[in-house]
Amino acid sequence: DAKTTQPPSMDCAEGRAANLPCNHSTISGNEYVYWYRQIHSQGPQYIIHGLKNNETNEMASLIITEDRKSSTLILPHATLRDTAVYYCIVIQSQAGTALIFGKGTTLSVSS
């Protein structure tokens, strides 16, 4: 699976958009980009995933560059409850493959 690179930490003001980048320059054509987050002491929570096209759900938007070498997770109106560690993971969607988590980005949302 392709390796991902994320900044260790980011800050965001409450109510503003939080844009979390992820670099995955070695991604191959059949690999998906997944985003999870982990609020302190809780189990990780799935946010969104995509292959080529941009995706949006009730939690966030995922923007994948045309060459697929990087992506950005967007939380459109960050709240204090969005303070968490955000993990970007690249994975082939095939039987028997398990997610490997890196260190992620710690997002701190302040008022």
Place this chain on the structure above:
Amino acid sequence: NAGVTQTPKFRILKIGQSMTLQCTQDMNHNYMYWYRQDPGMGLKLIYYSVGAGITDKGEVPNGYNVSRSTTEDFPLRLELAAPSQTSVYFCASSYGLYTGELFFGEGSRLTVL
């Protein structure tokens, strides 16, 4: 629908003791996983299972054993507890053919003294 349930939530062990962390899911998921998370670190995969009777090692399997006799249950056993196994353990499951969307339990915090 309880999702993924882990027990116990907290446990203190003495060095050399053994114990089993229980994990059960009620979503009829084929895939189940055990991760550990040390303070300030990301999650490390210990073992995973792609169905009843089938298990495989992850990144850090040493010191642990698993079994998968039913679809619902995936217990993790520590045979000879060591201080290095002090960690928070998370169980997770995913449905059908692997999609990457995992559902996690609330975690089990284990301290070995």
